[in-house]
Structure formats: C-alpha cells, structure tokens
Amino acid sequence: MKIVHLSRSDTSGGAALAAYRLHTALRASGEDSTMLVESRMSGDKTVRVALLGGSVGARARRTVRTRRVHRDRARYVPVRPGLATLFSDDRALYGAELAGQIDRDAVVTLHWIARFVELRELIRALGPGRKYVWRLADMNPFTGGCHADGGCGRYVGACGECPLLAPAGPRDLSHQIWARKRAALEQLGDAQLEVVAVSKTSAEHARASSLLGRFRVTVIPPSVDTTVFRPFNRLFSRRILGMETEGPVLLYAAHSLEDPLKGANVLCEAAVGLEDTAGVTLVTMGHGVVPALGACVRHIALGPVLDARLAAYVYSCADLVVLPSRQEAFGQVVIEALACGVPVAGFDTYGMRDAITEGVTGFVAREATAAGLRAALSEALASVERLRAMRAACRESAARFAADVVAKQYQVLYRRLVGDGGR
DSSP, X not given: OEEEEEEEESSSSHHHHHHHHHHHHHXXXXXXXXXXXXXXOSOOTTEEEOOOOOSHHHHHHHHHHHHHHHHHHHXXXXXXXXXXXXXXXSOXXXXXXXXXXXXXXXXXXXXXXXXXXXXXXXXXXXXXXXXXXXXXXXXXXXXXSBSSOTXXXXXXXXXXXXXXXXXXXXXXXXXXXXXXXXXXXXXXXXXXXXXXXXXXXXXXXXXXXXXXXXXXXXXOOOOBXXXXXXXXXXXXXXXXXXXXXXXXXXXXXXXXXXXXXXXXXXXXXXXXXXXXXXXXXXXXXXXXXXXXXXXXXXXXXXXXXXXXXXXHHHHHHOSEEEXXXXXXXXOHHHHHHHHXXXXXXXXXXXXHHHHOOBTTTEEEOSSSSHHHHHXXXXXXXXXXXXXXXXXXXXXXXGGGGBHHHHHHHHHHHHHHHHHHTTO
C-alpha cells in the first residue's frame, strides 16, 4: 500500500510536524509512505518538494487564480483582527500539476494544505476511484476560509455573513470559498474519503459541517516520539539551559508565540501576580516575542528550539506547562509535555479535554477566561511537590500517543478504506 501525504511543509509549524511524525511512524511500521510539500525543512529524502507545471496553459491558470485571490483580498477587508484565527482562500498555485507527481495507486492523505493545494483541480486530475484521507489540523477544511470559527457556527450551513469580513453578506467571500469546496468534494463518493479528527470536539464539528458531514469521521490523536520526548532530571535540565532558579517554572511553548490562537494575551493577563504569590519563573519556547509577559512575571525567553532532544530538556525543566489557547484542534504541546512527565494547565477544550485528567495529569480552568486560567495556575502552583508527584502519571498517560500506537490506528483506517470502500 502506497501513501502520499500532502502538506504545505514537513516540519514548519505544529500541523506540519504532526504530518511528518505520522509519515515517519508509518515508514517505521513498514508502509510505503512519502510526503509531497511546498517547502521542505528537513533533509529527509522521503519528503519531496512539489514542482509546478511549466506549460503555457498551467502558467496562465496560475496567473488568473493569483489575480483573483488578490482582487478578493483587496475587496474584503478583515474587520475583526481580535478574533484569533487565520483566513485562507481555497485557491492555490498547486492543483492539477500535483497529479503527475503522485503514484497512480497511492492513497492521498491531506494535512494542512491551505494556500498549497487547490483541491477541486487535484481531485479532477487524479480521476475517479482515488481514495483520500483528510487529517484535520484545524477547521479550515470545512469552513468558508477561517481556521477557527470563534463560535460563529456558520460552517453548519453555507457560510456567508462572515464576522471576519467587510463587506459581509450572504454571498461574500466566505460563501464563495465554501461553494468552491463543495464543488470539489462533490466529485467524491461517500466511500472515497475518510476524515480524521485529532480530538472528539473536532470530530463533532466535522460531523456537523455541511461539507464533511457525509463522510466517515474517525478520531485519531496526534503522535509523539516517546523515545525522544522523555523525562530528564529537572535540576540537571535547568543547568543545561543556564537557568539558576530552583523555584517553580512555568513553560509556555508554541511554534509562534505571537499566534493569536495560542492565547499569549490571555496568559499575560492570567500571569499577573503569580511571581509575587508563587515565585514563578515563566519560560517561553518558540518563534517571536511577547514583551508584555516580562511586565507581569519573571520571564526567560529561549526562542525557537528546533532540536527535539533539546526541547525535551526544556519541557523537563518545567514544573507545569500552560496551554492558554481557547480554540485549537489539539495542541502538540500537550502530548510533548506529558511524554516528558510534565503536567499541563489550560482550558477545557479540544485536546486538553481528551488528554488531561484533572488533578492527575493536569489542571483544567473552570471558565475559559484569564481569571479562570489564573485560578487554575494558582491551584497548580500552590504545591510544587504535588506537581512533581504527578510526573509518573503524565509519562504513563503519554503511551497512548506513542508514534507506533498512533501509526497502527492509521494502518487500520487505510486498509479499511482500500479494502472495503470505507464502509
């Protein structure tokens, strides 16, 4: 069985990293798995960079699509930048050109393809009978453009009247994108596509959506290499990283610390007073800076840590990891922290809901506000000894996210899809 993963990148960002981890786990399990990406960050030869067709017709189609996207961007101006989400058009440079780079009998697995793959053209070019798996990194596959709907719920219908756009209306850009996605998916029979949600909440949204609701939806969590992400001695880890503190350490990690989805603004508000009450040092790991954090708590910014083994030491130096995002498909940070034996505090959403057991492997805020998060952090940091006693349970709970365990679930799904038509 051949499997081709389409992802904008292989390791740049949480969604790309999750796709790459699945790819490598499948290869380790004996599957013929390759990745096709727009941007390759690793040196892995099983990851191929997609090539654009050079024919006159292909170049002309790309030019027209690009002009139309720029025209729509000029016409529809986002009016609610405070809503923590991206907005992506379904049109992209790569479409039919990818078909010739995909083996004829391969199962196509879609990951984060926004701004990379034009789905309608790809499906048409690959022809009838092709099997697809779509792993939902966020909500974009079944919305009219947003990657997190902020609770608007319009994906259940035909989108339109988008709270992100001005002017908004029944046939605004979000509805146009939704209609093009519907046209793309109408080329597929119910048994040609399996949808993989990474959390139960994400699965509920997909099943309720007008675009993906008719396909089978399976919940399979993201994976982590538990041989790399594992516990190290806390004080030894701090010495390696040059930290002199022996007090409680709170870790906030994300690919981009400034990504609104990750909730740095919520953390800034929640962290006020923690240094005085608990003597906390906040460590951040990721791209970008959050200057406001330094004003509310003692702060050490490590920047991006690209080596996974070194990242495991960063997790191990912490007493608690905080995940302040309020709408996110899962959050790779959760399982990386657990694999390193570190409890997690955050909101009762998505991956937190699936991965964390209150008081055993983490702390869940009773309300999704800065005040609620501060209360959860204060409760957790009230007894650092309790946090350290939770480490064994955290590590044990990470076993269900181990790469080989997750890969087996995908193998079952692929064989069901290929073997009996997905039903």
